[in-house]
Amino acid sequence: MRSFSFGLVLVVLPAFALSLMLAGCGGGKDTGPAATGGGGGAGGEVTKETPSGPAKVLEPKGGVLKGSITLASRPDVKKLTEELQKKIATEKPDQKDNCMKGEPGETTEQAYRIGANGKLGNVFVWIKPVEGTFFKVDEKALKEAKENPVKIRQPHCAFIPHTAIVWAEYHPDPQKPSTKKPTGQFIEVVNDSTFTSHNTKYEAGTKNPSGNETIPTGGKMKIENLKEDSKAMTLNCNIHTWMDAYIRLVDTPYYTISYSDTLDGANKVKEDDPKFGTYEIKNLPIGKVRVIAWHERCGYLNKGGGQGEEIEIVDGKPTEKNFEAKPQ
Numbered sequence: 001m002r003s004f005s006f007g008l009v010l011v012v013l014p015a016f017a018l019s020l021m022l023a024g025c026g027g028g029k030d031t032g033p034a035a036t037g038g039g040g041g042a043g044g045e046v047t048k049e050t051p052s053g054p055a056k057v058l059e060p061k062g063g064v065l066k067g068s069i070t071l072a073s074r075p076d077v078k079k080l081t082e083e084l085q086k087k088i089a090t091e092k093p094d095q096k097d098n099c100m101k102g103e104p105g106e107t108t109e110q111a112y113r114i115g116a117n118g119k120l121g122n123v124f125v126w127i128k129p130v131e132g133t134f135f136k137v138d139e140k141a142l143k144e145a146k147e148n149p150v151k152i153r154q155p156h157c158a159f160i161p162h163t164a165i166v167w168a169e170y171h172p173d174p175q176k177p178s179t180k181k182p183t184g185q186f187i188e189v190v191n192d193s194t195f196t197s198h199n200t201k202y203e204a205g206t207k208n209p210s211g212n213e214t215i216p217t218g219g220k221m222k223i224e225n226l227k228e229d230s231k232a233m234t235l236n237c238n239i240h241t242w243m244d245a246y247i248r249l250v251d252t253p254y255y256t257i258s259y260s261d262t263l264d265g266a267n268k269v270k271e272d273d274p275k276f277g278t279y280e281i282k283n284l285p286i287g288k289v290r291v292i293a294w295h296e297r298c299g300y301l302n303k304g305g306g307q308g309e310e311i312e313i314v315d316g317k318p319t320e321k322n323f324e325a326k327p328q
Contacts, residue, residue, distance in 0.1 A: 055134035055177040063284035063313035065127065065291065067322040069120040069258050069277050069301065071112075080109035087242050088157065095157070098195045099240070102156035104271075105262040110162050110244075111297050113260040115269075119277020120325055121260020122163045123301065124248050127281060128290040128308050134174040135285065137253055142170065146184035149222075152235065152245060153264070154191050154198045154215070159235055159245035162262040163296070166233075168226040169251040180228065180251055187223040187247065189235070191215040197239060204233035204249060212238070230306070232296070246296045254289075256281050286315045298325035 085107065089096050100107050113121035129135050145167050153160045166187060169180040191198045194217060203210035207227045215221055223233075228251035237243035248255075258279040259269045269275050290308030293301040301323040302309040313319050 055132055055174045057134050057136050057174045058285035059136045060283040061286045063286050064282050064318040066280040066318050067320050069123045069323045071120055072324055072326040075112050077109050077112055084109055084242055095196055099157035106156050106158035110262055113262055115276025116272045121258050121277050123258040124294045125279050126250050126252055126255035126292050128252055130288045130290055134177045137170045141253055142183055149186050149188040152189045154193055157240045158243055161264040162245050163257050164247045165255050166226055166249050168249040169228045188220055190220040191217055193217055199238040201236045205229040205231040254281050284313045286313055288312050293323045295325055301325055
């Protein structure tokens with residue numbers, strides 16, 4: 001998996017109350033810097049700003065971070081799928097057949113995508129610099145981000161991918177490490193359905209735009225002027241109320257999502273693929289960094305919550321960091 005994921009990324013909203021009751025993952029609200037986990041749903045990331053003043057510049061040096069995500073206990077995915085399909089049948093009986101033509105990732109429980117290996121897909125993992133350091137970003141990477149929007153499709157009655165990441169901002173000046181500039185990357189939502197209009201309601205934290213637009217068959221819309229956000233952006237469809245998606249808006253070039261069958265492009269794998277529920281970020285700086293792992297139901301999986309967990313990327317071999325999503 002690439003460390004720089006710009007167009008098809010992998011990708012963060014309201015979910016079924018039943019999911020929460022059955023799985024119980026990540027309950028409780030992230031209350032700030034002392035938080036060590038939890039904060040499911042669109043939960044907030046509480047990060048510690050880099051102080052003003054010169055920072056040590058860290059350049060990409062071929063470092064690798066990889067690992068996998070497991071569940072401490074397994075939710076009743078079969079029952080959750082039954083609830084989803086019942087909702088499709090009762091809310092839109094005239095569209096049921098078309099909705100159910102989607103792939104399994106569109107017609108079964110979406111919050112918990114679990115591979116045959118027991119690993120959990122759709123977990124967001126991203127890297128932040130430790131205090132006093134700064135990630136150097138090159139112009140080629142910025143150009144690629146600006147020219148490759150994050151695309152969300154709606155071919156049937158689900159958002160594809162279900163989870164995605166936007167590299168919304170970057171830090172241009174190590175002399176002023178807290179200063180941010182937009183990358184220009186945006187979200188493009190496409191209704192590629194042949195049988196129905198879709199509505200897209202989107203919202204994140206107060207720094208970002210929100211809206212609610214209906215997209216006719218064959219139409220599309222843009223979500224622009226995005227900034228790094230403490231909350232995941234959520235997408236919902238008011239026409240098909242079970243549809244949701246999660247998007248994290250980050251200010252770092254190092255990020256990924258654990259492989260699953262509800263992603264798009266190269267990060268989409270089948271349930272029996274050994275890579276399901278694993279992740280890899282390449283070309284990292286060597287040295288200490290902070291890693292953050294977050295799931296839409298289980299919240300933060302790392303120590304330190306939104307501030308991140310300090311780890312060290314070593315030279316010459318991958319650094320392994322595994323996470324566990326724990327029910328409460």
